[in-house]
Amino acid sequence: MNCANGLTVDQLGVQYRMVKALSDVSCSICPGRLTGIIGPNGAGKSTLIKAMLGLIPSSTGVITFDGQPLTAQLDRVAYVPQRSQIDWTYPATVWDVIMMGRIRKTGWFRRYSTVSRRAAAAALERVDMAKYRDRPIGQLSGGQQQRVFLAKAISEEADVFCLDEPLAGIDKKTEAIVFNILQELAADNHTVLVVHHDLGQAITNFDDLILLNRELIASGTRKEVLTGSNLQRAFGGQVNFFAGEAA
Amino acid sequence: MLDFLIEPLQYSFMQRSLLTAVLVGIVCATVGSYLMVQRLALLGDAISHSVLPGVAIAFIIDVDIFLGAFIAGVFSTVVITWIRTRSQIKEDAAMGIVFSAFFALGITLITIVQKDTKIDLNHFLFGNILSVTQQEVINTLVITIIVLTVIVLLYKELMFYTFDPIGAQASGLPTNLLNFGLMILIALTIVASLKAVGVILVLAMLITPGATAYLLVYRLHNMMFLGAALGVLSSITGMYLSYYYNLPSGPAIVLVAFGLFMLALCFSPTQGIFTQPQSAPVQFQMWREIKGLFKS
Numbered sequence: 416m417n418c419a420n421g422l423t424v425d426q427l428g429v430q431y432r433m434v435k436a437l438s439d440v441s442c443s444i445c446p447g448r449l450t451g452i453i454g455p456n457g458a459g460k461s462t463l464i465k466a467m468l469g470l471i472p473s474s475t476g477v478i479t480f481d482g483q484p485l486t487a488q489l490d491r492v493a494y495v496p497q498r499s500q501i502d503w504t505y506p507a508t509v510w511d512v513i514m515m516g517r518i519r520k521t522g523w524f525r526r527y528s529t530v531s532r533r534a535a536a537a538a539l540e541r542v543d544m545a546k547y548r549d550r551p552i553g554q555l556s557g558g559q560q561q562r563v564f565l566a567k568a569i570s571e572e573a574d575v576f577c578l579d580e581p582l583a584g585i586d587k588k589t590e591a592i593v594f595n596i597l598q599e600l601a602a603d604n605h606t607v608l609v610v611h612h613d614l615g616q617a618i619t620n621f622d623d624l625i626l627l628n629r630e631l632i633a634s635g636t637r638k639e640v641l642t643g644s645n646l647q648r649a650f651g652g653q654v655n656f657f658a659g660e661a662a
Numbered sequence: 663m664l665d666f667l668i669e670p671l672q673y674s675f676m677q678r679s680l681l682t683a684v685l686v687g688i689v690c691a692t693v694g695s696y697l698m699v700q701r702l703a704l705l706g707d708a709i710s711h712s713v714l715p716g717v718a719i720a721f722i723i724d725v726d727i728f729l730g731a732f733i734a735g736v737f738s739t740v741v742i743t744w745i746r747t748r749s750q751i752k753e754d755a756a757m758g759i760v761f762s763a764f765f766a767l768g769i770t771l772i773t774i775v776q777k778d779t780k781i782d783l784n785h786f787l788f789g790n791i792l793s794v795t796q797q798e799v800i801n802t803l804v805i806t807i808i809v810l811t812v813i814v815l816l817y818k819e820l821m822f823y824t825f826d827p828i829g830a831q832a833s834g835l836p837t838n839l840l841n842f843g844l845m846i847l848i849a850l851t852i853v854a855s856l857k858a859v860g861v862i863l864v865l866a867m868l869i870t871p872g873a874t875a876y877l878l879v880y881r882l883h884n885m886m887f888l889g890a891a892l893g894v895l896s897s898i899t900g901m902y903l904s905y906y907y908n909l910p911s912g913p914a915i916v917l918v919a920f921g922l923f924m925l926a927l928c929f930s931p932t933q934g935i936f937t938q939p940q941s942a943p944v945q946f947q948m949w950r951e952i953k954g955l956f957k958s
Contacts, residue, residue, distance in 0.1 A: 468832050489834030496829050505699055505825050506882050515822045519833050524815050551880040571833075 418445035420481045422467075422575060422606050427476030429459070429466045435629065436462045440476070442625055442634040444608050446574075449601040449620065451611040454627035455650050460610045461497065463627065464577050468494060480575060480606070490519045493573035495564045497580050503553050509563050510548045513539055516570035531570075538569040542592055558589030565593060575606045583612050594620045614646075670905045678799050679791040679858075683901050683915060686858040686867060687893030689806040691875070692813060692886045693851040694868030696844055698876065700824050704754060705739075706868040708761035709845070710852045710861045712738030714768025717786055717856075722775055728801055728853050735849035738764050739842075765861075789860035789912040791901075798857055805854040809847050813886075820844065821882055858897075859912040866916040867893060874923040877930040892922055 422444040429437040437459040444450045452460045466473040469486040478485040485492070493516070516538070517531040539545050542562040552560065561581055568576055581593055598620065601607045611618065618624075624640040626632040626649050633645045670676040697706050713731035720730025738760055745756040772783045785793075794802075813820070823830045823840045831837045848868075855864045875888035900915030928935050 465828075470828055470831055489832065492832065492834075494829060494832035496826065496832075500828060501826055502699075502701075506876060506880050506885050507821070507825060508881055511821070511881060512825070515818070515825070515829075518818050518822055518835070521818070523819070527818075553880070577832075 418443055421445045422480045422485065424467060425477045427466060427478065428474045429462050429471065430474045437466065438630050440631045442631060444606055445623065446606045447601055447604045448622040449597055450608050450623040450625065451618065451621035452608065452625045452627060453611050453614065458628045460627055461579050464579055464608065464610055468492060468577065491574045493568035493571040493576050495568050495578040495581055498557065498560055498583065503560065505552065507552055508549050509544060509552060512552060512563055513567050513570055516567040534572065535570045538566040541569060541596065542566045558585040561585050561589055562592060565596060576600055576608065578609045580610050580612050582617060590617065670902065675792055676905065678794050678796065679911065680898065680901050682791055682794050682799055682802050682858050683897035684894050685802050685806045686855045687897035688890040689809050689851050690855055690864065690867035691871035691889035691893035693809060693847050695872040695882065695886045695889055696820065696824055697848065698869055698872045699882065703869050704757055706848060707865045708742065708757040709735045709738055709849055710864045711761040712764035713852060713856065714786060714861055715764055715771055718768055718771035718775060721781055731853045731856060732849055734764065735852055736846060739845040786856065787860050787862050788910065789858050789863065791858045791911045794857050802854045805850050809850055812847060859915060863912050863916050866919055870919040870923050871896065874926045877926040877933050896922060
């Protein structure tokens, strides 16, 4: 699968000291499609996103977006880390976190503009968290924390959205809101890439999938990727995926 | 009452020391807030102990000891980062190794030079605020202004970096530079506080007022403002206690700061031990486990 102005991963390899975490991954992620990265635990799903953004060093490979190296245009990327990566006891309110999404647009030594405040308020409204604006982040539920981070990503007005397990350990309401917004973002012709942790029913929300297990097993539309033999290769013996999808 | 407050101020040495103590209270609490939210309190201790050889070398080659202390402090963070990134040694172990070695070198050098000069190791270890000179007050004032200006200018970037370093890197911020900048601010702050509280107790000024404020407010800038106010309150109260009861000034300031912290820990409206009782305190669980051992 190839697409113009998309995100292209070409022969990406990542090595942690002596261990190969990912080798020779090549795939394309198209704008206008909601793309999920799936695979078993330790398959290198988060590693793929982090290596693409240059957050961890890669040993081989080139990542381009819109024809240019992705790491040279990180201001066009909104990244949502895993919730466990964040210190939720940090002294900040929901509003403080959302406004962090406007830092690059604002620039060094400047104060936030009215435009930024409006963008942040709209993003907060969109994830249905407006009334929690002044709440300390430590007092939020897991789902609320996830929605705050999604709102921060929206307020960045980015072209590429990379989310690391946004659905892990959250409530149904948040899951619905998150998928709704991700699909809207994709429909607006953004490039949306999501690390997804299981093969349950939620997987039907994705248009395209990238199936990993330390190397690329398959990538393409959901139907193309979710075949018995692909899943067998990625997960080995025990496959417990959403039955309606198996071809 | 008023006489009680005014009496010490007729001495110019008391004016200078009070002013220094107030400046140190402000700058330490503000910069220390960054250390606390990053869980890097030990790094403050590491840098402060590491400035000692810089002081000694500056004294030997006859340059400003502020400069020597600053260079040694920054150099120690470079060595810590180098060990941590080039080996499997964790950050806390790297800090422990580096700061104790720097500290040992500093004590050795100062012991050698203090035989034939009037330099006194104790003044660096515990501070000697009553002997600050006009020039030292000006140095402290200049450093305080520089540090606070940088924090105001880089506030939003430093907040993002200390909250979510990986997210900050992903948004394209130069996180290594921000981290190094923060180290420089911390080293400058410690250098400015050297004369007031010394290398061993400066950690209290960096951490305690900010931690007290953390128990009372929940936004970073409020924590800095309240921390600075508590730092100033500790400094002034400590100085007056030291004047009237002939106590050592640095330790008096630190003990007042600790007293304020204990008050907040016990009575904070949201997180106080007495206002928000925990359901199962740790000591009871341990007692239960001990009883369990004998039952079986």
